[in-house]
Amino acid sequence: MIKISNLSKTFQAKKGTIEALRDVSLEVKKGEIFGVIGYSGAGKSTLIRSVNLLEKPTSGTVSIDGTDITSLSKGELLKARRKIGMIFQGFNLLKTATVYDNIAIPLKLTGVPKEEIDERVNRYLNIVGLADKVDAYPAQLSGGQKQRVAIARALAHEPEVLLSDEATSALDPDTTDAILDLLLKINQELGITILLITHEMHVIQRICDGVAVMENGEIVEQGTTLDVFTSPKHLTTQKFVNSIFNHQLSNDLIDTLRNTGEIISLKFIDHSSQEPALAVVAKKFDVYPNILSGNITQLKSQPFGSLLVHFKGEENEVQKAIHYLQNQGIQTDEVIKHGNNKRIS
């Protein structure tokens, strides 16, 4: 649906050239929710703004539903943009217009007939759950409500693709979840493909099917959310994944515990989350598992758990226990000290 190929963008700044994007390629399949995560300055904003050409890439192509939008004429680009909805961190509503007009004015300007405008405004305000605020002004709405209006405004053009530029970053955690649920609903019920950028792992975890991690204008890792969560390879990815579990042990504690056994990080996916694997290990082998830190979280598709366990016992027995756990489909990793890996997974 969205295919970004070898996209590069350089800015001329006073201090020289800035490479905001370096040879970025990614593909978002139809009906998918795809998230790009990265710290500020990673280039993710430039990336998403290149998809509807708010930012003109220096080289590379972006094609949407098979059309290369980088090669369109001005007029064709206007038409193509109408099929690409976009929502923003700052909502970007007209302050001087009511909720109704905020949705209706862009429709009028894109030549939608009058009767249809009325019908669409009502339909999409219902979908975002703001039908009662039709005459309110943005200043009278909360942040979450403003974002709902912005979502309704985007949906009213009946786009095939929705771009979300940090849409939940300005919202509190509860409102963030409500907006994420709304995006999920839009994706499932209207079949709209969503490409979003965020710096919050929580957003990826909750609604994304696929994820790409960006750093210094490059995609350093990408794949399904599950794969990236369970076996993050790049250091930045590991940091993001750990931000959810936040297992932190002091180096002293690790040293002490190492004398009597091994500290292992266990990751449970799907069904394995529901079996008492540790209890079985304690019975079968001569080891004493001690949970140091643990967390089970819900990915979009399945539960995902991560435990930090100290296995006390003879090395031999500990190895057998670990081997058993691996055979049960649990991913195990030896824990390294802070120096090598700032946080521990």
Place this chain on the structure above:
Amino acid sequence: MEIINGFLDEWGEYIWEAIIQTFQMVSISLIISIVIGLPLGVLLVLTRPGKSLENKYLFGFLNVVINIIRSIPFIILLFFILPFTKLIVGTTIGVLGVIVPLVVFTAPYIARLMENSLLEVDRGVLEAYEAMGIKTKDIIWNVMVREARPSIVLGLTIATIGLIGATAMAGLVGAGGLGDLAYRFGHLRYEPTVMYVTVGILIILVQGLQSIGNVVAARLKKD
């Protein structure tokens, strides 16, 4: 009461005539100045570096011309452009003769005020409309000017008050008006009452205008 009646009998006609002349000069030159100044303001915003119609030369040219005109005090401008006035309206005296310098004086001022108002409009909103595939000209009128309306109204209020001040000098080319009345009768013929009344009317006029401007701007502003 008698004093007031006496004063009105003697001066009422002059004062009324002066008010009408001031209104004529202000309203006609204000309308023409808006027609010229607003598009100039839009152009100043759109041609600046990084904006949709970026054009260094046009932007630089407009900037310099506006600054030059804005440097000249009205009393000097009035005489400085006499040949131009003659060329445009065929006369250099009367209400007609003063409209030209008033417009030359006010339009660049309005352009600057409009530029400021338009620059205040949140860039994000403009971008959102660009992302929705809306034409630049539609964005200008339906987003930029619309969102800037409260600020535009306040700017026009300031411009109008400045214009009233400028019309006071119009007497020098025989255009009449309240300033001229105060100068000729109040100062030259030493009729202090006429001076006080004229000043009083001007104060009421300016206060009233500013209040109306504030109320309208507050109405338009929804946050």
